[in-house]
Amino acid sequence: MRGIYIHIPFCRQKCYYCDFVSFANKEELVGKYINCLKKEIKNTLKPKDKIDTIYIGGGTPSAIDSKFIKEILEEIYNVVGIDENREITIEINPGTINKEKTEDYKKAKINRISLGLQTTNDKLLKSIGRIHNYEQFKFAYDLVKQAGFTNVNIDLMLGLPNQSLADLEKSLKKVIELEPTHISLYSLILEEGTKLQELINNNKLELPLEDVERQMYWKTKEILEKNGYRHYEISNFAKIGYESIHNSNCWKQQEYYGLGVAAHSYINNIRYSNIENLEKYIQYIENSEYNKIKEIHEIQTRETKAKEYMMLKLRTLKGVEIREYKEKFQENPIFIYRKEIEKLTKQDLIEVDLDNIKLTKKGLDFANEVWEEFV
Numbered sequence: 001m002r003g004i005y006i007h008i009p010f011c012r013q014k015c016y017y018c019d020f021v022s023f024a025n026k027e028e029l030v031g032k033y034i035n036c037l038k039k040e041i042k043n044t045l046k047p048k049d050k051i052d053t054i055y056i057g058g059g060t061p062s063a064i065d066s067k068f069i070k071e072i073l074e075e076i077y078n079v080v081g082i083d084e085n086r087e088i089t090i091e092i093n094p095g096t097i098n099k100e101k102t103e104d105y106k107k108a109k110i111n112r113i114s115l116g117l118q119t120t121n122d123k124l125l126k127s128i129g130r131i132h133n134y135e136q137f138k139f140a141y142d143l144v145k146q147a148g149f150t151n152v153n154i155d156l157m158l159g160l161p162n163q164s165l166a167d168l169e170k171s172l173k174k175v176i177e178l179e180p181t182h183i184s185l186y187s188l189i190l191e192e193g194t195k196l197q198e199l200i201n202n203n204k205l206e207l208p209l210e211d212v213e214r215q216m217y218w219k220t221k222e223i224l225e226k227n228g229y230r231h232y233e234i235s236n237f238a239k240i241g242y243e244s245i246h247n248s249n250c251w252k253q254q255e256y257y258g259l260g261v262a263a264h265s266y267i268n269n270i271r272y273s274n275i276e277n278l279e280k281y282i283q284y285i286e287n288s289e290y291n292k293i294k295e296i297h298e299i300q301t302r303e304t305k306a307k308e309y310m311m312l313k314l315r316t317l318k319g320v321e322i323r324e325y326k327e328k329f330q331e332n333p334i335f336i337y338r339k340e341i342e343k344l345t346k347q348d349l350i351e352v353d354l355d356n357i358k359l360t361k362k363g364l365d366f367a368n369e370v371w372e373e374f375v
Contacts, residue, residue: 008064023278153183
């Protein structure tokens with residue numbers, strides 16, 4: 001089984017914290033881009049491919065006309081068919097959605113919605129460059145539910161400029177009342193070259209202290225678990241049976257195609273991506289020069305693949321299942337990584353039980369130090 005990731009790089013406005021490959025004010029290229037994306041789909045996918053997830057991300061997929069989303073999915077279905085059990089997700093920005101779009105998504109067989117909220121505090125939303133307020137988010141959420149979507153994720157962020165623990169708790173209370181099936185919680189990372197970095201450097205905004213950010217994380221975990229959300233990956237919580245299949249497959253090292261500008265792929269032990277230049281992506285595909293859009297990042301050896309597997313599985317709360325590792329690599333990870341495991345255990349960052357190597361409570365706070373051992 002393989003997944004498909006589709007990148008829609010267009011936005012109405014770039015959020016201040018965003019360093020993803022996305023573009024505002026390039027609407028005139030949408031039609032050309034979609035045509036090129038459909039050509040890439042035909043050139044990449046094979047009828048024999050078994051696809052179990054499709055994820056449409058960005059950018060802001062909901063910023064473009066929904067007819068284009070339908071065209072993209074129809075092109076995929078024409079090549080690989082359609083299975084009613086396939087998980088098909090689209091990301092939505094509340095400031096870019098209407099009834100027609102949600103109904104079109106439903107007709108296109110999309111069955112999972114991911115809504116970007118970040119916070120219910122309108123002042124904080126404005127400070128990070130979001131184009132919507134909380135009322136607009138509520139309107140979007142109601143549209144999604146009215147269209148018949150039952151599997152809905154809501155994105156939240158913590159560690160926002162001037163955000164307090166009380167702000168976060170208010171956001172959690174309001175979101176829980178909506179009863180989404182999934183909640184993703186991301187700590188703000190200050191990325192180079194973003195408008196937010198500029199505002200912070202010029203003392204126009206201030207980030208919470210690190211210990212306050214960690215308090216936010218643990219308070220969120222406590223509140224969500226009390227309300228029936230299972231913490232299954234560092235940044236993700238879900239009602240039972242509603243874990244993200246697409247993301248879970250990535251953490252299991254399952255293969256996926258990345259389609260569109262800057263999209264990343266993992267096929268046959270090779271990690272590669274498409275070029276980030278939108279105009280060149282269009283130019284090369286219009287000229288059928290598909291080889292020019294690919295950039296190889298890594299050709300994995302057995303050793304690097306095994307290390308990556310350890311790192312990816314240690315993102316999950318379940319951790320590395322020793323039995324599964326043995327089946328995949330025909331070796332015992334306890335022996336292969338005995339030095340790393342001994343070091344991390346002594347530091348109280350991981351623990352080993354009968355069949356799992358997993359993060360401790362301390363390890364959740366210092367997960368980067370754990371992952372670095374397997375890079």
